[in-house]
Amino acid sequence: MAKYPTEPLRCWAKAKELRKRFYEDFKGAHEKGGIRCVGSAWALDAVTMGLGRDVYWVTGEPYGASCAFDRPLSADFLAAAENFGFSRDLCSYMRNYWGSIIVNKSAFGGAFPKADFAYTQHICCSHGKWYQNACELEAGDVPLYVIDVGVGAYPPFQPEMYEHRLRYVADQILDSIEWMEKITGRTYNDELFFEACWNDIRLTHTWAKICMLNRAVPAPLDEKSIYSLYVFATLQKSRGEFAEFYEELLEEVEDRVKRGIAAVANEQARVMTDTQPPWGFLKIYRYLETCGVVSIGSLYTFGLEGMWLYDDEKNDLRPRPMPPEKPRSREEACMMLADWHLSKPQYQHFYHPEYKTKMMDAIAKNWRCDGIILHYNRGCEGLSVGIAENRLGLLQRGNKVMTYEGNMGDETEFDLPATETRFDIFLESLGLKKPEG
Amino acid sequence: MIEKFREWYENRHEYQKGYKDRTGNKIVGYFCTYTPEEIFYAADILPVRILGSHEPQDVTEPHIFSMFCPFCRDVLAQGIKGRYDYLDGIAIGQSCLHLRQAFTSWDLHKNPGWSYFLPMPNHVQSKRAVPFLVEEYRLLIKKIEELAGRRITDDDLRQGIDIMNKARKVMKEIYEFRKEDNPPISGTEAMYMTCAQFFTDAREFLPVAEDVKRELASRRLDRDPGKRIMLVGSENDDIEYINMIETLGERESVGCTVVVEEHCTTTRYFWDEVDTNIDDPLRAIAERYVSRTPCPSKDWPQRTRLQRILELAKDFRVDGAIVIQQKFCDPHEADIPFIRKFLEDNGIPTYFLEFDVTVAAGPFAIRTEAFLETLEAEEDLF
Numbered sequence: 001m002a003k004y005p006t007e008p009l010r011c012w013a014k015a016k017e018l019r020k021r022f023y024e025d026f027k028g029a030h031e032k033g034g035i036r037c038v039g040s041a042w043a044l045d046a047v048t049m050g051l052g053r054d055v056y057w058v059t060g061e062p063y064g065a066s067c068a069f070d071r072p073l074s075a076d077f078l079a080a081a082e083n084f085g086f087s088r089d090l091c092s093y094m095r096n097y098w099g100s101i102i103v104n105k106s107a108f109g110g111a112f113p114k115a116d117f118a119y120t121q122h123i124c125c126s127h128g129k130w131y132q133n134a135c136e137l138e139a140g141d142v143p144l145y146v147i148d149v150g151v152g153a154y155p156p157f158q159p160e161m162y163e164h165r166l167r168y169v170a171d172q173i174l175d176s177i178e179w180m181e182k183i184t185g186r187t188y189n190d191e192l193f194f195e196a197c198w199n200d201i202r203l204t205h206t207w208a209k210i211c212m213l214n215r216a217v218p219a220p221l222d223e224k225s226i227y228s229l230y231v232f233a234t235l236q237k238s239r240g241e242f243a244e245f246y247e248e249l250l251e252e253v254e255d256r257v258k259r260g261i262a263a264v265a266n267e268q269a270r271v272m273t274d275t276q277p278p279w280g281f282l283k284i285y286r287y288l289e290t291c292g293v294v295s296i297g298s299l300y301t302f303g304l305e306g307m308w309l310y311d312d313e314k315n316d317l318r319p320r321p322m323p324p325e326k327p328r329s330r331e332e333a334c335m336m337l338a339d340w341h342l343s344k345p346q347y348q349h350f351y352h353p354e355y356k357t358k359m360m361d362a363i364a365k366n367w368r369c370d371g372i373i374l375h376y377n378r379g380c381e382g383l384s385v386g387i388a389e390n391r392l393g394l395l396q397r398g399n400k401v402m403t404y405e406g407n408m409g410d411e412t413e414f415d416l417p418a419t420e421t422r423f424d425i426f427l428e429s430l431g432l433k434k435p436e437g
Numbered sequence: 438m439i440e441k442f443r444e445w446y447e448n449r450h451e452y453q454k455g456y457k458d459r460t461g462n463k464i465v466g467y468f469c470t471y472t473p474e475e476i477f478y479a480a481d482i483l484p485v486r487i488l489g490s491h492e493p494q495d496v497t498e499p500h501i502f503s504m505f506c507p508f509c510r511d512v513l514a515q516g517i518k519g520r521y522d523y524l525d526g527i528a529i530g531q532s533c534l535h536l537r538q539a540f541t542s543w544d545l546h547k548n549p550g551w552s553y554f555l556p557m558p559n560h561v562q563s564k565r566a567v568p569f570l571v572e573e574y575r576l577l578i579k580k581i582e583e584l585a586g587r588r589i590t591d592d593d594l595r596q597g598i599d600i601m602n603k604a605r606k607v608m609k610e611i612y613e614f615r616k617e618d619n620p621p622i623s624g625t626e627a628m629y630m631t632c633a634q635f636f637t638d639a640r641e642f643l644p645v646a647e648d649v650k651r652e653l654a655s656r657r658l659d660r661d662p663g664k665r666i667m668l669v670g671s672e673n674d675d676i677e678y679i680n681m682i683e684t685l686g687e688r689e690s691v692g693c694t695v696v697v698e699e700h701c702t703t704t705r706y707f708w709d710e711v712d713t714n715i716d717d718p719l720r721a722i723a724e725r726y727v728s729r730t731p732c733p734s735k736d737w738p739q740r741t742r743l744q745r746i747l748e749l750a751k752d753f754r755v756d757g758a759i760v761i762q763q764k765f766c767d768p769h770e771a772d773i774p775f776i777r778k779f780l781e782d783n784g785i786p787t788y789f790l791e792f793d794v795t796v797a798a799g800p801f802a803i804r805t806e807a808f809l810e811t812l813e814a815e816e817d818l819f
Contacts, residue, residue, distance in 0.1 A: 085774030087791075089504060089765050122559050125533050128737035129771035135738075136775065144738040148560035150531060151569075164572035168558070171565045350534070351554060352541050378504045381767055385534045388502045389542055 004218040004262035011249055015228060018245055022057075022235050023108045029056040035184060036113060038134070039120035040127050041305070042344075044147060044337055046238035047173055048119050049196035050188045051180055057236045058115070060130060064093025067100065067107045068279035068409035076103060078410055084137075092379035092409030094130045101137045117183055118144045119176070123350050124382030143183045147172045153351040154343040156312045161342065169338035174330070190330050196238035197333045198326045201307075201340055203243040206250055207233050208306035208319035213253045214296045215367050218262030220253050223273060223295035224285035225263060233305030268292030269370040269430050272363055275300055275377040275384060276408035281416055288423060291432050296367050299360050300383065303345030310345070310359050317345070317362045346383070353386025357393030364399050370430050371400040373423075379407035402426040438648040439626055445633035445642075446676070452637060453485055454523050460638075463525035463584060468512065468540045470706045471530030471557040471732070475722050476577060478639070479597035480585035484528075486635035487512050487521065487539075488674050488702075489794050500542040506535040506765040507793045508672050513539040516547040526551030526584055530726070531559070533734045533768055551584045553577060561727045561735045570723040594718035598711045604639040605707040607646040612704075614653045615696045616753055621656035622649075624668075624695025625680040631703045632674050663692030664812050667750050667785075669776060670761035671769040673700045678798040682805045691809040697753040699746050700761075705730045734768035742772065743779045750785050757786040757812050759805065764793045786812060 009015075029036045034054030039045065041061040048055050067074045077099025082088050084102055086095060100112045115138070118131040128146045135142040151165040152158055181188050207230065214221050221229070229249060232242040255261075271288070273295055278284070285295055302308065307320040320343060327333035341347075349356035364372055372394055377384050394401050404422050407413035424434060445452055453464055465477055466487045477484040489511025496517045497510040515521055516539075526549055529540040537554075544552045555577055558566040578589050608631060614621050622630075630649070634642050663686045668679075679695055686692015698704060709729040715721035730745045750758060758780050762769045777787045788808035790801055 085777065087762075087770040087773070090767055090770050122737075125535075125734040125768045126771065128559065128735075129733070129768060132737045132740065133771060133775070146560060146738055148558055148563070148566075150556060150559050152554070152556040162572070162576070164569060165556070168565050168569035172560065172563055175563070175565070350537075351556075352544070353538075354541075354545065376502050376504075381504070381534055384502055384504065385538060386541060388498075388500050389538075389545060392499060 002265035004260060004265050004267060006262045006265040009225065009252065011245070011252055014245065015232075018232065018241060019235070022239070026056045026058045027106070027108070027110070027113050029054070035117075036115045038115040038118050039131065041234035042123070042127075042341075043120045044173060044341065045119070045236050046196035046200040046337060047176060047193065048180065049238050050177065050190060050193035051184055051186045052189065053192065058113075059235055060097050061093050062231050062234045063107065064096040064409050065276070065279045067096035068092065068411070070107060071280045071411045073107060074280070074409065074411065076105075088410070089378065091126045091130070091381065092407055094126055096409050097130070098133060098137060101134060114138055115142055117180070118142055119180075120145075121147045121149050123150045123347055126381065145176045145179050147176060149342065149347065150350065151342065153348050153355060156310060157348055157351070157355045161339065166335055166338045166342070169342065170331070170334035173334040173337065177330070190333075193330065194327050194333055195240070197337055199240050199243045200237040200337070201322055203233055203237050203246055204305050204307040204340070205319055205322050206243065206246040208302065208308050210246065210250050210253055211297055211302040211306055212319060213257050216257045217270075217368060218260065218264070218267040219270065219294050219296045220256035220261055220263060221297070222263035222285065222289070223297050223301060224282055226297055226301045227277070227282070230301050230305065237305060264289050264292070264294040266292045267294045269427075269432055270294055270296050270368055271371045271373050272296055272360070272367065272369045273298040273300070274360065274372070274374045274387065274390070276380055277375060278406040278411070278414040279408055280411045281406075281414055284416070284419060284423070287420055291427050291434050293427065293432065295373070296369065297363070299345060299356065299363060302363065303359065306345075307340060307343060308345050309343065310362065312358070315358070315362050316366055317359055349386050350382070353389035354393065356386060357390045357397075360390060360394060361397045361399065364394070369399075371402065371426060373426070374401060374403045376403050376405040377408050378405065378413050379409045400429065438645055438652055439622070441645050442626065442629035442633040442649075445637050446629045449485075449636040450520060453483075456483060456638060457523060464523065465526040465528055465551070465584075466521055466524045468527070468529040468536050469532040470701050471532050471726060472528050472555065473530070473574065473577075473722050473726060475594065475597035475601050475711065476574065476581060476589070477597070478600045479589050479593035480581050480587070482525070482581065482585055483638055487515060488632065488635065490515060490520075491675070491677070491794050500546070501538050504765055505538060506671075506763045508763045509535040509539040511794050512536065513542050516543040521547075524549045526553070528553045528555065530555045530557040532557065532732050533766070535766065553580050557726065559735050561731055562737070562739060562741070566727045567720065567723045570727060571719050574719050574723060591718050594722070598713060598718060598721065600639045602710045602713070603643050604634055604646070605710050607643060607650060608634065608707050611646065611650050611653065612697070619658065619662045620694055620696060621653045621658055623658065623683050624666075624698070625676055625683055627695070628674060628676050628679055628698075628703065631707065634707070661686055661692055662694040664694075664756040664809050665696045665754055666693045667753065667755040667758040668695055668698040668700060668761055669746055669758050670700060671763040671766040672702060673698070673761055673763075673792070674702045675792060675794065675798060678792075678801060681798055681802055685802065685806055685809070689806055691806060691813055693809055696755060697749050699730070699742070699749060701732060704749065705732065732768060733772040736772070740772065740775060743776065746776065746780070747783055750780065750783075755785060757788065757808065759808065760787050760789045762789070762791050764791050
């Protein structure tokens with residue numbers, strides 16, 4: 001029974017159109033004389049934009065998720081990767097991506113478009129290896145640049161962000177600019193870089209502000225919808241039209257909060273999740289909704305790309321303020337990007353699970369969650385690292401926590417009925433029941 | 438003397454507890470070979486590597502999700518079971534996410550009062566890695582000085598370098614004997630040696646290793662060496678497995694000797710020395726750790742391990758390579774298809790085995806024997 005008014009998002013159609021155009025741009029890049037670039041969703045894509053406005057991106061993680069959404073297609077890709085000799089417990093995004101190259105088929109139709117170069121970052125053990133292998137599978141002639149961002153946690157989890165740590169990342173960015181000029185033969189345009197850098201900061205800041213609005217009761221956004229919206233930050237943070245779209249979305253969500261528009265009309269309980277969902281089974285969120293449960297988001301959807309700062313004294317997570325002004329020199333832009341991205345919430349748990357536990361607890365308390373659902377995701381070592389300690393830490397802090405095991409990108413490692421049964425038991429413990437019939 | 442290595446391997450805790458009592462020195466347990474032992478020696482602190490005990494895991498499930506490698510869970514189990522309660526500190530040099538979890542869970546639940554995560558750079562092929570690591574070492578030194586209760590000087594660092602270089606050098610010299618047609622030291626014994634070095638003070642290890650080196654000059658093993666095998670892959674101190682395949686020849690028609698390995702328990706750990714011609718000792722140590730044979734988690738964008746593996750294979754005249762991997766070890770899993778292809782393109786047959794350190798090695802005997810038979814069959818053709 002509806003408790004709150006609800007209505008679809010007005011920007012939904014635009015979101016679909018933007019995403020479609022993004023992939024078409026990549027595919028058709030060469031027809032326009034442009035450049036195709038690939039890398040991780042965490043790649044500092046802004047840096048490549050100094051080569052021109054015609055640099056078009058595809059990022060591996062959302063691509064892998066798109067493959068996983070189409071389960072028969074994904075099964076072909078995963079089998080191809082396994083037949084090549086890759087172990088089936090490797091990152092399932094990565095295996096879908098490699099499988100696409102091996103069978104030369106894109107999840108968006110046609111042959112898999114070959115990149116002109118790969119530009120990525122490394123914090124998870126798999127990041128550098130992903131594109132090293134992808135480039136080798138592409139006949140070994142796709143140049144690769146990887147920026148190491150594994151320099152330690154950001155304050156307050158470390159006493160300070162030491163200058164040499166920022167400098168290490170910034171210097172690699174500087175080196176990469178020379179490298180890109182060399183492999184593309186293009187002259188680098190700093191003004192375009194500054195613009196892209198600012199788009200990145202603007203977009204990742206705005207996303208955090210959008211997520212803040214989900215503190216409202218009823219929640220204006222549900223996590224299944226959030227997945228369709230956060231994706232722009234994973235596709236290309238520096239794309240101006242994506243930054244503008246987030247500003248429009250912010251206005252729309254503010255309006256929903258003002259008018260009390262709910263994402264889930266019968267919101268009775270609020271949960272948060274963790275890590276990527278099993279993409280081929282997003283209906284689990286609709287299953288929760290039938291019981292009156294809205295998933296308000298997660299550190300994953302909020303902080304994979306959104307930029308926040310954790311306040312240790314208040315146990316709160318707040319959008320990180322933007323720098324006072326745009327960068328004015330190449331060096332300044334490199335340092336600014338390094339400093340901005342090293343504070344990314346989802347980088348912090350790579351150094352200690354306690355940091356993530358604190359941020360998750362802050363979300364649970366400040367977004368008023370009744371329970372926490374952890375996806376023990378066999379498909380992603382990077383975001384599952386420390387998850388068992390997160391469970392213990394969240395329980396110790398008085399949260400109700402359930403877990404289920406699955407895989408974001410390999411359907412063979414997810415058991416839907418068993419997961420729904422676990423949900424039922426957990427929801428009962430929250431005083432909720434599935435409606436009969 | 439060679440039996441001493443086995444004694445140290447099997448009685449690591451007795452040695453380490455006794456060492457503390459004898460010397461009054463502190464002991465820090467480290468989790469990955471990217472931890473610079475030189476700096477700990479410089480502070481008169483004994484760095485000991487923590488390896489597992491190869492027992493079925495029964496205490497780590499609440500702490501590490503089972504998709505992570507059995508080695509990291511086995512390592513954590515040692516802490517949870519209280520086997521290292523005598524440690525004064527724990528440290529890790531950033532490497533894989535798996536082992537990092539053993540460290541962070543240990544830090545949460547068994548913290549001895551001092552712990553340190555060293556952000557060892559991943560982009561070791563970048564010219565920026567060494568300057569960054571030097572600065573990280575400065576932070577580490579400050580922290581170690583708190584534990585040691587004294588300053589660490591450049592001379593102390595040079596002393597630490599000297600200690601580690603001597604241990605590395607003697608192990609390389611001992612490995613030279615493994616190039617012989619009938620090596621006087623088995624792969625099992627060699628593995629006992631390299632692991633013993635993790636567990637003991639290198640200054641006490643050194644004279645024993647020097648004696649062994651002298652002994653090997655006249656030692657003859659009364660066995661048919663069989664096929665010359667190389668082991669390649671992730672962490673491996675599966676002595677039971679190595680011994681099992683090296684004794685196959687006593688029971689079956691084929692046998693083998695492990696003549697060299699590329700593991701972080703062996704050559705990746707000790708092959709490279711610190712260059713003492715570099716004036717600044719911190720820079721010299723950093724250069725060594727950045728340029729050593731990398732763990733695959735750091736081996737990009739170029740896959741530099743391939744050439745090192747091939748060099749070892751040729752130098753030790755191997756007949757075949759067994760590519761061993763700890764189950765769930767992502768960095769190695771990402772390299773394996775390329776390593777196998779590269780070795781096979783270079784005329785070295787390979788066989789792949791996925792290991793779980795806590796599972797009995799027995800079932801691997803038949804598979805290894807079958808691989809050895811394929812090597813035999815090829816020879817018969819000629």
